[in-house]
Amino acid sequence: MSDEEVKPPIPEENWGYDLYPERRGGRYKAPVSKILLGEGRENIDRLKCESRVWSCIQKSPLVKLMMSALKSSGCEIDISRHISCETCAPSVSGGYDPERNQVVVCQNMATSEGIVQSVLTHEFIHMFDYCNNHLDFKNLEHLACTEVRAANLTHCSFISAMFQGDASPIKIAKAHQDCVKTRAAHSIVAVRQISEEEARKIVDKVFDKCYGDLEPIGRRIRRNSLDMQKAYMERFVYGYD
Incomplete structure (x- = not known):
């Protein structure tokens, strides 16, 4: 391969990882205005997010269906391993990290069980496509x-x-x-x-x-x-x- 054909590696931020700073050991820095309004309480947000995730896993037909499909495809969900509540950039509500095979629920956006159900179902479809459809x-x-x-x-x-x-x-x-x-x-x-x-x-x-x-x-x-x-x-x- 000639030097002209060698392409430099694509920066990680081009894959969207910058939207999920906790994915790579960073931390989302909330604007000062939001901190003053009490929106910088990451631990409280995380507990609320995890509670809503657990509730959806127990009650949502769509979430239960997707977990069943993943299990049947050889990709059984371990809640503590494959689902993570994190603070994200405000432009996203969730994501799927194929490198870690992990669904991210953005705790700063997860303000209701309906939103969490939508995020989990959406990201589980991505996980299913990665695991089952390769x-x-x-x-x-x-x-x-x-x-x-x-x-x-x-x-x-x-x-x-x-x-x-x-x-x-x-x-x-x-x-x-x-x-x-x-x-x-x-x-x-x-x-x-x-x-x-x-x-x-x-x-x-x-x-x-x-x-x-x-x-x-x-x-x-x-x-x-x-x-x-x-x-x-x-x-x-x-x-x-």
């Missing part, structure tokens, strides 16, 4: 695929407009796909130093294949519905205990 998250196409799957399965609910007027199922399906593409692109931009235009091109390239992959939840979860309970009850179809 995706390499330093490959932007692989990263785009897992972000499409996470947005598709849990975040972008179908619009109820078909019951409220002249909206057609085709328009609803397109709106859902557009939501998934936007969320996936934004997630990539948040953790990689690329433009939104570049992120959208990568998302478009992998979209059709990754959008159609509903494993392990088996359905797109709609808000204010029984989809979470149904997905959990149907887990045996996929061979999950």
